[in-house]
Amino acid sequence: MSKAPQVDERRASMANDAEIGTASAPVERVSVRPKGTTTSPEASSSSSAGERSHGVVEMMSPRLSNEQQQPIQTTADEADKKKGRFGYLKTKQFWIVLLLSQALAVSITGTNTLSGLLAGENVSIPAFQSMFNYVLLNLIYTSFTLYKYGFKRWTKLLWTDGWRYFILAFCDVLGNYFTVLAYRYTTILSAQLINFWAIAVVVVISLIFLKVRYHIAQYVGILICCGGLGMLVASDHITGSNGGKAADAVKGDLFALLGATFYGLSNVFEEFLVSKRPLYEVIGQLAFWALPINGVIAAIFDRSSIKNAKWSPKVGGYLAGYTLILTWFYSGAPIVFRMASAAFFNIGLLTGNFWGVVVGTQVFHLHIHWMYPIAFVLIMAGHFVYYGTEGVLGEARKPWLGENQEGGTDGLGTARRQLENPSAIV
Template identity: 65%
Template sequence: MGEPGIKTTAIGRVAPIGDDAEGSPLSSSSPVHAAPEVVGTTTADEIEESKTGMFAYMKTRNFYIVLLLGQVLSLCVTGTNTFSGLLSAIPFSIPAFQTLWNYILLNIVYTSFTLYKYGWKKYIHVITHDGWKYIILAFLDVEGNYFVVLAYRYTTILSAQLINFWAIVIVVTISFLILRVRYHPTQILGIIICIGGVGILIGSDHITQGSSFSGVTGSNQLKGDLFALLGATFYGLSNVAEEFLVSKKPLYEVVGQLGFWGMFISGAMTGIFDRPQYASSIWNDGKVGGYLTGYTLLLFIFYSGAPILFRLSSAAFFNLSLLTGNFWGTAIGVKVFHLKIHWMYPIAFVAIVVGHVIYYLGKSILGEARKPWLGRNQERGVSGVGTARRRVERGSELAV
């Protein structure tokens, strides 16, 4: 039933609306609470046709929320990379162990909330029916984190640039082939401009002979870059998988399951692959605990905000947003690691920001929140924070 003063939508005519703020009646794990009510006529098409033009999406508040949230996440990644560099300098580099605590924290917070919302019976149903999907997601994510932390053992700036660049290639390709996402010409242009900005960063890094947090060059730098490419491949695959899942399931279920299975996978990896690093790492340095805590908290914020950005925009724009992390990382590196900023860095930063804006030229007022795999009125998706379905149901600009 529609709320007072708010138009009930087309979705309300074809599907029962539950009382769970993050539950979809068409989700396999969501119960039905009420019968459908046949009132209202608003559809996703009508919303998109209400405001047209080249700058339609850029005139909405959601556009600025997407830009801001993207940069918050970019700063989180920059912070985690900084802590990884500081830990490596101690030296303390145990890749799977380092990220294990993030999965434990995600599991404690989000699985507890999922149990509160679902109860044990429904939670067991999620594990038995959808657990395999979350195991795949967690595996991809854990491997991405593992190889990226390995890359930062060799701490090349080029590694960070390769991670973001290659992840974009993977995300765009998989989204196009599997999720049937079709990119607007301005989106392709925006991606090209952003990648051009990355090219400028790579060129400046080459000019400065591969500056790095610890001065590592040569074969070790190549090894770090190869680890970065492998980690970026896993990241790209996990980003697409997470965008798909959070568009169909409640956020707390997806993130909770990611933390639950990631905890076991990461724990197994640290027991199998990290054993040599336990002996060679320094444990009695008081800074280790502080750096690990900072790293874990920033990752927790990142994992909490990323699903919302996946809903409001896409895995492609998510990775474009992270490209600015190279600039933020260098800015931090000047203070922390005494790096020198090359004059080409500000040019690259401006190019990436311009690419972000051009990316959304020509998009409708729903932007990328309207997912092609969820149906014309997003009826196969969840009604939750950042989704186009909630926008259709409530008729308000902010899908929250």
């Protein structure tokens, strides 16, 4: 296997012809090919192909850390040829990301269960209870970022890229808030149906801004997963466990749409950020900016609920469990964004209703309707259809990072890491 030349696209884009001619080592220009486009020089020079292709999406300031990435050992095309058809389904990476997505779905079920237990104790503080999660994330990831960068470089990060992370945090906090708020006014059935909107937002934003091109089989896989969720919703409606009559269906549905929209925006933006920057930086900055935003919302909307809440050791235990599970969720989600995509992340969470009923049989004494296992199998089958046409790198190969991922980081779960070390599992 021949060793591919090291790529330095940033130098190539900044240097003029004279500088390139006097460089000590040749600099290779790399063309970028989204899914479904051609790599031939003829096509890239034509006007029609120019509409289909794009360059590396540059929305971030230069790398702040001193860590140097290793040269790649194989190209993306060489890696994709190794296992032929259904190549990604044969890799360990697929099974890891599948299990990880289900672990995150179970985590969401855990946070929902604990929120239900808190409501049973007359404690309804949706914004305030999330603050402890952001505090813990700051203690872990912001502290580690300060350790890696130093205070001077960390303040430079705030100055240069803080606005990007503020937008990410803003979308994340509002997604959480409006989704919880929706359940106060509409039925569970309506809110679940509107959750389809988050997947639609992710796909559209990825198509427009990140130039992702989905295969027809991926659209089919998404539809199969959504069909499975439809069966779950139908089962809830049949059994009468859809939450009863809505207090204000129109207001609740609008809040649910807003929550799903903000979730979709934050997922896509976070996928972009973690593909180019270290995990500890992205999670730390998300928590750093989310803490004051969430604090303002809690001070405005949860103030009376906090005063009227009945505090007890049991409530403290529920809050501690909620915080620990949510912190794990925020730590694991970016790895799915790297190994897969925001779209796969959201369809993976569709099984949350199934896991919720499984937990509810023990906690709330619910019963599993016969349609639930069928719906779960249907959703999982959609995962396999979604990835049936992917190469060995799967969606870890981000089209906005360049043909051989030269525009991205080589951190945990990235395609660049696999190109540098083909034997890497994650």
